[in-house]
Amino acid sequence: MPNQNNTVLVIGGGVGGMKAAMDLSEAGRDVVLIDQATTIGGLMTRLDRTFPTNNCDLCTISPNLSENARDKHIEVLPLTQVSGLKGQAGDFTVTLARAPRYIDMEKCTACGDCHKAFPECVRFEPGLDHRAPTCMRYPQATPQAFSIDMEKCDDVAALVNVCPAGAINPDDGERVEKRQAGAVVLAIGAELFDPSRLENFGYGVYPDVVTGLEYERIMSASGPTGGELVRPSNGKPPQRVAWIQCVGSRGINREDVPYCSGVCCMYALKEAIVTKERFRDDIEATIFYMDMRTYGKDYEIYCDRARKTYGVRLERCRPHSVISDAASGQLAISYATDASSELTTEQFDMVVLSTGFRITETACQLARVLGIELNEYNFARTQRFSPVATSRPGVYVCGVFESPKDIPETMMQASAAACLASKNLAPLAASGNGEAMLPPERDVSGEAPRIGVFVCDCGQNIGGVIDVEAVAAYAGKLPGVVLSQSAGHGCSREALEKIKAAIVKEKLNRVVIGGCSPRTHENLFQNTLREAGLNKYLVEMANIRDQDTWVHKNYPGMAVAKSKDLIRMAVSGVAQAQALSDNTLPMNKDVLVLGGGVSGMNSALELADQGHRVYLAEQAGHLGGIAMAVRKTLEGDDVQSYMADLVEKVSQHALIEVITQAIVVDHSGMPGMCKTGFQIGPRMYYRQIEHGATVLATGATHNVPRMYRLGEHAAVTTQIELDSLIEDEPERVKAWGQLVMIQCVGSRVPENPNCSRICCQSAIKNALRVLDLNPEMRVFVLYRDMRTYGFSENYYAEARRRGVIFVRYETDTPPEVTPDGDQLEIAFTDPILGRRLAITADCLALSTGMAVNEEATEDLARIFHLTRGLDGSFLEEHVKLRPTDLAVPGFFVAGSVHAPKNIKECIAQAQAAAGRVLAMLSKDTINLGAMVARVDPEKCATCLACVRACPYGVPFINEDRYSEIDPAKCHGCGICASECPAKAIELTRFEDAPIMTRLEGLLERSA
Amino acid sequence: MEQFEPTIVAFCCHYCAYTAADMAGSMRLEYPPNVKIIRVPCSGRVDAIHIMKALEKGADGVLVAGCLEGDCHFKNGNVKALQRVTALHPFLEEIGIEAERVQMVNMSAGMGGRFAQIATEFTEKIRELGPNPAKAGASRLAAS
Known part of the structure; x- marks a missing residue:
């Protein structure tokens, strides 16, 4: 029974809500997760794939869905809405209205008989999804049960009779419940704009005009066409597809909203890439856009790939309308380009409308019930420097309901909201390990192998390349295999339940999963085995997706052969697997935060506020970081007073020790118990700090490229210097007649391919502020794409309205700067006139953006053994779903060291990192796993080879004169095992015998 | 004649x-x-006997792939691996197996492109070298 003041109510079961719920439950908190839909999953479950990895969406999310449902701390309540919220932070009483499902969840076996008997008769938003009166939203739905729309049912008695389990209850009614909660997290997302309100694109009239979401459904393996891309009008594959961006967004016309939805450029690129990937030269993909807004981490590279590798055509223009030719059924788009003033008309087979986010009326009602303020577009209003806190204390928001954003940013905000929510709860009691909930482990030693093989199709990811049934049939004939079957989406709840049932029914004692990478999914399947009463080390995964079907699509024959090889290898390997037990150690609850900028300080403060001792180490002599040089945000908030307050709070906090002039020199130990060595102060004295977790918030550097005479001519400055100049020397700024800004200086170039994300906002901010000082000043912004995403678009519109002149430049004809006394002459090509023009400027402000601090990240990566991406920044555990966790457990990342961000975004990620640390440190013990080296004293010749080989100096010669390895200190690399000449050392799970058997299994055919 | 399709084992x-x-x-x-x-925990776990077993069982080429030099998750496992691969080369030549069939390569976790490139180039190289002579010997033995 949940402890009431330990409970958080999470509203909305999309990715954001699920993430917040999982973080809280990981931290030992109870969660009530409600959603008004029949299942959790939200918008993401309807997508086909996600950028920038082009992963199958359900594969990515369904482990989370089933995790949520299985988690003992999370209670999932679908078909539920909030009808009242009383009390205050820490002590809320929530009234929940639970709509009838008409199905008894205890009795329903999800057999689908009701669904089969009552054929589809209702159309379901978003248009292409057909819904029967009994429906499951998608095959991997959680909870795994149908629901009935009684109003749409003509023959209730027949419907009740069709259910063999007697689960249908037509008399089910709405129930009202009251719950206690310490905090509320709002993750209700938004809906997408409905373009049928506009006549000009013919949506709803021409069947081949679809929205981006509908296009995802058409491409999705679980969609209405089973993943076949066909034109809704005639069922034939299209040859020319066009995307139109900003439909209903960034506009001033009827039905338009002025803000930018921030994600549509990326999703259109993704849909175009996936289309080209599948159909190559048989299809043309064209995107009509205003500004290509690929401002996220590695998104610019994604856009380049779309253009260069896949040949997606990007046409800069906002077409007015789509006109269908009744005879040919083709869709005509007329547009003008810079190159010509003539209108060009092109015919397309399908047109995809990229629609943005809109807040629903239901959301507004909910806001009224909760008593929180909304902004002018009905998004939740948050505090300036606390981006997930709503106007009501104890109520937090994350995801699109806060402002338009993509999944990684939603995940950061979700973790941040979880972190802040837990502040309102009772302090954590000592945690149990949860073992009690599990069935006892069955002893399988001495049993002959009874191996079960489960081959995933992962939708089209595997099933689209190889015949999964045939591969499963092949595996069924391998020695020791007693059961082999295809598993669909093996990581879905449904499939996991089937695997568990099969383990029990067939008395399996080993399991092989043919699917994706053990890096991402081994844990999930290990837990599944454990829940079925088997030791978790009795499962092996054959990576037939990432390392087979994804990379050998063009050789399906060989891909099939390889999948059989890999499964055969896994079968022979798993046959040798033994039950193992994990080693544990006590967890150190102290935290090291590296970097005393706005991110580091926020992380430190949240952690210290929730009872952890924090060491905040900063390389410079004082706290503050880059934000100390920033005076105002785009919204006009005073950064300096915020920083002064933050520095004060951090310095005064009893649980935070600030260490300045600190350079990391060494690191040892393991997640949950490690030591980091520093050289501190001008005397460089050495100090070692013991801690359990580490937050990296070391920031980025100002990029100062030697371009456009920066550093040579006094009139050339950067945006950040201009920001201070406006505050400090307004008279000087006021006197300027003409100001020129150049965007993307040193960003989006081969040396630094990513977009710096913040420079367009900075330029607009400074342009508006100089106009405040001198409305007569002529301000020119030379840009490539204006990337004022979300609500910052409003400021861009304001700048245009107030006369700032925006001129686009191409990288092959960049602006040229020539000194002219105290002034500068700036020459550029006007794309519309097609001519070179020159302006004399009193000041040239370069938007130089941020760059990875190469030296610092390289050092830290080496010392902490962190992996880095191609741009030199730290690689996250999962770019989409775990953007704050690094690939090495116990390390978390926050702020601009992750990727360029504005202050608000840095604070969100800093709070997220604190939340992730809280989750990790809520446990009292560290699980070391079972992979350790063991010495056989009988064979040890005391030659010292292992003592010399071990990178951590763990083996030693004991009193009995043989080598001994402390399992608590062993890192499990296995170097000693390979060095030992007497073969006296074995690394558990990777002993010689299983490696050899795997090789034999793999090479059986060739031998 | 059908193109020779080598079998390559990559210890990663x-x-x-x-x-x-x-x-x-x-x-x-x-x-x-x-x-x-x-998959191995560290390239330093790859023992000479694992490589020899792969060749004995009919692999035409063996890659030992570890982290970039200086970036090994376990400090120096990749250096140990390189030492082992290098030490193995003269013995391979001695028994009539071209040393090029066994190669140590390094890459970072982010280098998907490099992995694909190495896989492609190494496969081509082994294709040119032809089948592993140990395999031919084994099948001759089997035939006689």
């Missing part, structure tokens, strides 16, 4: 090379299906 360390191979997957970079990966 969990932290870098195996991740890079997965990355090649998420980037959908094509490489020849001849390359089959065995």
